[in-house]
Amino acid sequence: MLSRLGLVFLFVVQTNSLSNLTDDKTQTTTTFIRHLLNQETLIRMALDRKVNDLVNSMTAMENKMVTTKMEIAALRHENSALKAELQVQSNVTTLLSDKLKTTINSLKQSQDSQRELSFAVLSLQAFQKNMSLDADAKRVIQINTQQLQDAKREIVTINKQLQNTETKFETNNQQLQSATMEIAALRHENSALKAELQVQSNVTTHLSDKLKTTINSLKQSQDSQRELLSAVSSLQAFQKIMSLDADAKRVIQINTQQLQDAKREIVNINKQLQNTETKFETNNQQLQSATMEIAALRHENSALKAELQVQSNVTTLLSDTLKTTINSLKQSQDSQRELLFAVSSLQAFQKNMSLDADTSIGFTTRLYPAIYSNSSSIIRGGTILYNGGNAYNGTVFTCPSPGLYLFQVSLNTNTKYGSIDIYKNSQWLTRAYSGMEPQYNGASVSAAVWLDVGDQVYLVSDGQASSLYVSGISVFTGVKMN
Incomplete structure (x- = not known):
């Protein structure tokens, strides 16, 4: 402008x-x-x-x-x-x-x-x-x-x-x-x-x-x-x-x-x-x-x-x-x-039952009256008076649980030089000897032994006589001590 x-x-x-x-x-x-x-x-x-x-x-x-x-x-x-x-x-x-x-x-x-x-x-x-x-x-x-x-x-x-x-x-x-x-x-x-x-x-x-x-x-x-x-x-x-x-x-x-x-x-x-x-x-x-x-x-x-x-x-x-x-x-x-609590309770129950069963393990049987001519024959049982745990089958006792066991045999025979041996598996433990007289005599022996599960205990004629007569009043007993 x-x-x-x-x-x-x-x-x-x-x-x-x-x-x-x-x-x-x-x-x-x-x-x-x-x-x-x-x-x-x-x-x-x-x-x-x-x-x-x-x-x-x-x-x-x-x-x-x-x-x-x-x-x-x-x-x-x-x-x-x-x-x-x-x-x-x-x-x-x-x-x-x-x-x-x-x-x-x-x-x-x-x-x-x-x-x-x-x-x-x-x-x-x-x-x-x-x-x-x-x-x-x-x-x-x-x-x-x-x-x-x-x-x-x-x-x-x-x-x-x-x-x-x-x-x-x-x-x-x-x-x-x-x-x-x-x-x-x-x-x-x-x-x-x-x-x-x-x-x-x-x-x-x-x-x-x-x-x-x-x-x-x-x-x-x-x-x-x-x-x-x-x-x-x-x-x-x-x-x-x-x-x-x-x-x-x-x-x-x-x-x-x-x-x-x-x-x-x-x-x-x-x-x-x-x-x-x-x-x-x-x-x-x-x-x-x-x-x-x-x-x-x-x-x-x-x-x-x-x-x-x-x-x-x-x-x-x-x-x-x-x-x-x-x-x-x-x-x-x-x-x-x-469940663990229930299992623990049941295990405790089983343990108690096992203890009860273990303390009741044992047997008593009358021996079967017979003449055993074989020197290594296993002596058979007759009437079973007690069989706690069903470990004795009429001939052999089979250990169901480990522990200390006591076995005792009472022999009644008229065989001269008659005797019975107690065996654990193939191991000889002890012997019941009736004497030299050919008349009814009694003989007994005991053995305390430790057994594991599956071990077997049984009776065998010792073989000093040509044959062995076992009367029906003879007794074989076994029991678990602990």
Whole structure:
């Protein structure tokens, strides 16, 4: 607007100068030139301010571009961290799934063991109802007792495994809670990044609007410069027409030189403005690229959040499944403790029964009246008066449980040199000798011996006489002492 007023003023002065060729031409021309120089100075100052504003805007924009690039790099790093966290979470989920499968298999095995123990308990309870046991039943009891002891050891081992599994579950649960807290922190940080990106987008929009305004101002400044150049050209034409004195000519020459300097400076400013405009276009393109990249990062963050939500749901499901499994394991442990208590009670009962049975092991039998012509014949029993534990089969006593035993034989015979030997397996222990008289005589002998399970004790004729007569009042007795 000022340049236009200057141009109007120039035309008015020129018209007055052409119509009034008086003595004050020099003064009027000088005044006009001064006004023109003042206008040029004002225009130059306005251009300098605009250039300074543009330079400052460029500096601020470059700083914002650097900040935006740093934030984009931070977002990329954050996305990489989120991806790594997702991978870790996926690995933890896989590990938990495998441990769940292992725990479920262990639980199934524990349930199988419980069923076996329940069957054993039922068998032992049925055994309690049938207290009349023979030697074979005792051996079965011993086998069952061994199996129960093995089952008890297996249950103890399973309990240790379950305790270790429960400890691992607690550790994994703590890891899941830590992962959940870290995911929440990442979500909060992503929210803060989104807010920062929104502020950055607003700043970018503001800078873009300011760029557009500055470019429009530059275009107006270029229009003003063109008007100033037109005024200078008119002034140069006016100088050719005016017949000025020497002082006025010198002033005009000086002013003309200043105007030419101003023209060159304006040309340089135009070049700077063009370069600035080019930089603005480049920066605008960079800002658009940064905006597109930020949008892509936002989309990627949204996808990561969705995947994290899915992962969180899976983790919650696994945690609930773990809790349910742990409760089942605890119930299984309670059942196992009850079974162990029942097994211990039955074992104590078996032990008492075994003690009772052991203390009642023994036999007394009358010998079968017969003549034994073979010197190594085994003496047979006749009427069995007592057979505790059913260890004596009518000829041989077979040891059912280890301990100290006492055996005694009473012989009644009329055989000269008649005698009976007591044997343990193939080992001779002692002898009952009736004497040399061929009449009924009595003879007895005892032997205390340690027997293991399966050892056999029996009577054999000693062979001193060609034959041995054993009367029916002869007796063979054996009893367990402890």
